[in-house]
Amino acid sequence: MSKRSVLLATENKKAIEHLITYLQDTESVPTVIRRKSDLAAISSCEPDLIFVESEWVDKRVANRLDQLKASRPKLGCFGLGARGQGRYAWDGVIDFPVDERQFQKTVFSKIDLPHPLRLLVVDDEPEVGTTLRDYFEGLKGADFEIRTASNGLEGFKAVEQMVPHCMILDIKMPVRSGVELYRDLCRAGYRIPTIFFIDSTASDDIREIRKWGMPVFVEKGGWQGSMPEMLALVKKLVAFS
Secondary structure (H helix, E strand, O other): OOOOOEEEEOOOHHHHHHHHHHHOOOOOOOEEEOOHHHHHHHHHOOOOEEEEEHHHOOHHHHHHHHHHHHHOOOOEEEEEOHHHHHHOOOOEEEOOOOOHHHHHHHHHOOOOOOOOEEEEEEOOOHHHHHHHHHHHHHOOOOOEEEEEEOOHHHHHHHHHHOOOOEEEEEOOOOOOOHHHHHHHHHHOOOOOOEEEEEOOOOHHHHHHHOOOOOOEEEEHHHHHHHHHHHHHHHHHHHHHO
């Protein structure tokens, strides 16, 4: 997946902060319009997703949104704030204050993810891959293909055979570490959204990894208890990177 063009039009500072923070792990950087008087600029944009303060929508703004949707059939158009939700035929409305779960549910109802979504797990602990496979592939209506590798060498070969949409890597592994795998993939021209499992001793490894890219880091000790959050993270990275 390529990064998405995101337009955010609102004067609500917390909503702006929420979306910027939400996207900071991805390659998508939102364009922000903070005044209703500047909404004329949307006519010259080519966004994939638009978030507009609902109460800003008048007949002129609605016409501009209609023109954009006519030229970009897959455009997702979302209203911010329930008070003005009836002013336009939104793909979804996100109320203030923005709730993370509601936001994700509303937005992902419009985003088409790959089918199947290919996830590569590289970890020398077999139960990690088994747990992730059981959870992801067991979700109702899910369409995931989970592959596993036990070290960085196997992981590189797996990528060469079929490029995944997302990877989950352990840092410390025999034969070739996750750090080495990530470096070698970047050198080879692969740009795959990646989640690294880390522990408290990983600071030097993190610095080395950041020479090559900006993956997401997750504490390995507690990830099993937050599988819905892991699912949401994978979907976000695939959708916006």
